[in-house]
Amino acid sequence: MNWWAEDTKRAIQEQRALGQLAERSSWLSNPIKRLAEGMRVAFDFDVQIGDRTIPLTLVYPDLFPDAAPWILPRDGKRLSGHQYGSQGELCLEYRPDNWMPDITGAMMVESAHRLLSSEDQTGEAAPSEHRTSRAQQIRQSFRRLLFSPDTISGLSGLAEGQVEKGEVLEQESVVTIAAQLARIGPPDEPVWSETQKRGGECRNVNAIVARIPEGEGRVCTSFSDLRALLWSSALPELAMDLASSSEPTFVVIFDGKRIYPLLVSGQDEGRAIATYDAIFVEKDFKRLDPEYERLKTAKVAIIGCGSIGSKVAVQLARSGVTDFVLVDSDVLASGNLVRNELDWRSVGFHKTVALSLRIEEINPACTVSPWAISIGGQESGAVAAATLSAIEECDLIVDATADPKAFNLCASIARRASIPMCWAQAFGGGAGGIVVRLQPDIDPTPLTARQRIEGWYREQNVEWPDDGSSQPYTDASGPGAPLIADDADVTVIASHLTRFAIDLLARPDATIFPYPAYLIGLREKWLFSAPFDVRPIDLGEADAWGTVKDADAAQALEEFLADLDPAAADAG
Structure with missing residues (x-):
């Protein structure tokens, strides 16, 4: 059952609080109650920010008041840097990590107004209390090259302008490709090898690893971008080799500061690239007893x-x-x-x-x-x-x-x-x-x-x-x-x-x-x-481990071996 049917008194209080806020606040207008997807109660409303009228929606979750409501733009526009995605909900003062059941939807609306008006008046992003984990930061990253301090050490061992063959290991799930640089250099004489290689069923992809001038790297969105980068980095032969090849090739470019991974595929003029996000993986701490x-x-x-x-x-x-x-x-x-x-x-x-x-x-x-x-x-x-x-x-x-x-x-x-x-x-x-x-x-x-x-x-x-x-x-x-x-x-x-x-x-x-x-x-x-x-x-005292030999075991062994013919062949 929905929260508003179980706790009708709280539902009425929420509606009244929002109406009272509209009566005393000139910046808030037109709060209209409706049922959103999933039978959730929602309020559409407008806020006046400078000379702009911004349409917003307050949505109550099924578990309200134990879970926080959210506010998002009705027109799907990007309103602030404090927003989840280009069309997502606003990141406000009251969030799932600090939510208390006595916080109201009206307080959420006031928080949204403070955020938007502050940024409108100053022209700068509002101070942020938002702390994202690495896992949150890469949530929308679908192609990933994981690297560690050891990877940086291996790449740093290359001289500027040095190009080496290599190997990348890839695993693919439904929505994510995770890759790892496994080797720099030929298999028989590698310049560097990963000591903790991925396990399981991996794809082995041929790779090219190139060191370019420090700070000269950039994200390439097309093969022409990559070709221009390699020419400007004094690597024209690599650019021509990649252009003439028809094999999929993983390219890892390192400029001394950042890693730029991408996969080159296609043939002739149809050569295309798929960019990967370089994801830093901190060196694991010891988790087991010495x-x-x-x-x-x-x-x-x-x-x-x-x-x-x-x-x-x-x-x-x-x-x-x-x-x-x-x-x-x-x-x-x-x-x-x-x-x-x-x-x-x-x-x-x-x-x-x-x-x-x-x-x-x-x-x-x-x-x-x-x-x-x-x-x-x-x-x-x-x-x-x-x-x-x-x-x-x-x-x-x-x-x-x-x-x-x-x-x-x-x-x-x-x-x-x-x-x-x-x-x-x-x-x-x-x-x-x-x-x-x-x-x-x-x-x-x-x-x-x-x-x-x-x-x-x-x-x-x-x-x-x-x-x-x-x-x-x-x-x-x-x-x-x-x-x-x-x-x-x-x-x-x-x-x-x-x-x-x-x-x-x-x-x-x-x-x-x-x-x-x-x-x-x-x-x-x-x-x-x-x-x-x-x-x-308690199992008591130990008894005899090992093979117990008789006192005359040596003599018995000599007698057993005496008539063996060492020249006799095995059967078959």
């Missing part, structure tokens, strides 16, 4: 790229991990979208491949090895062995499968190679989940840890309220029913698992977690008395 630098050199194996594994992979990529081994045999289905980090663009792809692309969208410098196999399943022995070897080369193993067979293999690799391991499981019905992390020689080995967790469950003497495969550590085999939990439930558990993973990598000798395992409750169910009920589990 300890996270260790993550950049870590290699992480994520076994299971479903709802939990996909989220952990992306969170680790955002946190600084750049080397991944992903293992999952499954293909993303549309039904997975309720919880998986991936979206419709990946439906029908193997999860490992799609997740690899997602990680590279976040950080193109990441190295990702996808293994689309079922660990512990019916696979080629050679492929399975290669997968296990790839996992063994990692600094951390994350099991996100909730599958006993996969867990057993991960546990074996972690124990034999003394690799830290962590895992998680979300419980059905949004009840919560468990997260576990194990450090070699500090915590028990994975299989021992699981046995102790199951023993802890039994000690609580509380039956799981539901049947099905979503119970904690069920050993049921087969596909079973899908886990009933929403994205928020799973994200909570995945995020805690990521925190464990980061802790193992960034703080190997000084963990912030006093316990290696936690049950996390998200609702009143099973052991949990309420949401956010957390139960730590």
Whole structure:
């Protein structure tokens, strides 16, 4: 319902206040009430500014008096520099950022009169309190070249009159093209390269980068303008090359102060340009703890790229991990979208491949090895062995499968190679989940840890309220029913698992977690008395990590190798 129907008393007060203002003010005339688009109440009125009569409209929003009305010219003319766009509303003393419900429409009209009469009398723009963010300033910019202090440094390294080939990366949305200068110079010997290149699906556009005399740059609106600029800057060969080429070419002109980006396209006499706005992007401040630098050199194996594994992979990529081994045999289905980090663009792809692309969208410098196999399943022995070897080369193993067979293999690799391991499981019905992390020689080995967790469950003497495969550590085999939990439930558990993973990598000798395992409750169910009920589990002392060799292992190995024929060839 509209505000004027809900609060008729206030609506009448607004009308009376505007009428009383017209009676006592010679500059205000003809206030007429009407219904504007969307059943909004509006008042058309005229204000006298010097010898001009200016037609204006006061429009009340649906949420008045909790939201501010606005005033705009009825004839669509530009009235002031304090105006949103050439035909938009006036920026007045009372605005959304300082609005109070006791401010009236009549007060807005008085504010509009003060603004226009002040500028009419002085011939100068009224003092401004308007502060716009960078995002507001570029709202109408549809083609953008983003540059940073590093970009300026690269361009400043060019001598005046120097012309270099380059590369621009572009991404396009429905209404915006965002570009980035990725390289100055040839690919094999670049003069400068961007260290933080755009990720995702980018267009690679050939570029020409030119340094012209300082302060001589200007915005070109046609190819003839560009040609004249290049001739006046002693770059006639570049002007002729661009005129004779039929290939789209991105041109970046730098005059020592400003960047002038544009795209040249078309053929022969039809060469045309599309200008881009150069948008300065401040150097990012540090947002991560210095300890996270260790993550950049870590290699992480994520076994299971479903709802939990996909989220952990992306969170680790955002946190600084750049080397991944992903293992999952499954293909993303549309039904997975309720919880998986991936979206419709990946439906029908193997999860490992799609997740690899997602990680590279976040950080193109990441190295990702996808293994689309079922660990512990019916696979080629050679492929399975290669997968296990790839996992063994990692600094951390994350099991996100909730599958006993996969867990057993991960546990074996972690124990034999003394690799830290962590895992998680979300419980059905949004009840919560468990997260576990194990450090070699500090915590028990994975299989021992699981046995102790199951023993802890039994000690609580509380039956799981539901049947099905979503119970904690069920050993049921087969596909079973899908886990009933929403994205928020799973994200909570995945995020805690990521925190464990980061802790193992960034703080190997000084963990912030006093316990290696936690049950996390998200609702009143099973052991949990309420949401956010957390139960730590003490897993006890460590047992034997690594490979235990017998005292006579060396002699046994010698006997085993004695009858091997090094000249024998492999089968096939």
